[in-house]
Amino acid sequence: MSFQIIANFRKPRKGILQEPNTILRTICTPVKEIDKSTKEIAKKLIDIMHEVDRPYKIWLGMAAPQIGCNQRIIAIKKSYHDYLIMVNPEIMEQKFLLPTITGCYSVSGLYLTNSHYYFKIKYLTLDGENKTEIFIGGSAVLLQQEIDHLNGKLICD
Ligand SMILES: [Zn+2]
Numbered sequence: 001m002s003f004q005i006i007a008n009f010r011k012p013r014k015g016i017l018q019e020p021n022t023i024l025r026t027i028c029t030p031v032k033e034i035d036k037s038t039k040e041i042a043k044k045l046i047d048i049m050h051e052v053d054r055p056y057k058i059w060l061g062m063a064a065p066q067i068g069c070n071q072r073i074i075a076i077k078k079s080y081h082d083y084l085i086m087v088n089p090e091i092m093e094q095k096f097l098l099p100t101i102t103g104c105y106s107v108s109g110l111y112l113t114n115s116h117y118y119f120k121i122k123y124l125t126l127d128g129e130n131k132t133e134i135f136i137g138g139s140a141v142l143l144q145q146e147i148d149h150l151n152g153k154l155i156c157d
Contacts, residue, residue: 002156013052017067017068018107029071030072031073038126039126045073046083054080059139059142063150089122099112099114100114104145118136
């Protein structure tokens, strides 16, 4: 449950799908094997993030369905022009559901929504390595949105 607090916050960007679009509403399939196509999707995500990234931006993330691929792959910004790719991210633990204001490259406007501020996430790196990591605060809010994308859920829902 969320509601819009500001309309027309963001102009649509080339290469990023916009609501309404059925791809953004589809539950993404897990990556069975990390291969050339997985790496291509990751590269495409990174290229698009690179374009919209600015040094002052703290929280930036993108999910594969936003660029038209229904696979469970997300990218989040670590630092300027440095992104972390997570394949098949899975929530192990979530805590602290609080109201937050969020925006999304696929949805116009800013929304007041509820988000978890603590996540323990299991994922695969592009090298096929298993990782478990804890995300707190803004990075957790960001991850909530990207994982929601993989389940066909948007901030305006
Ligand atoms: Zn988004």
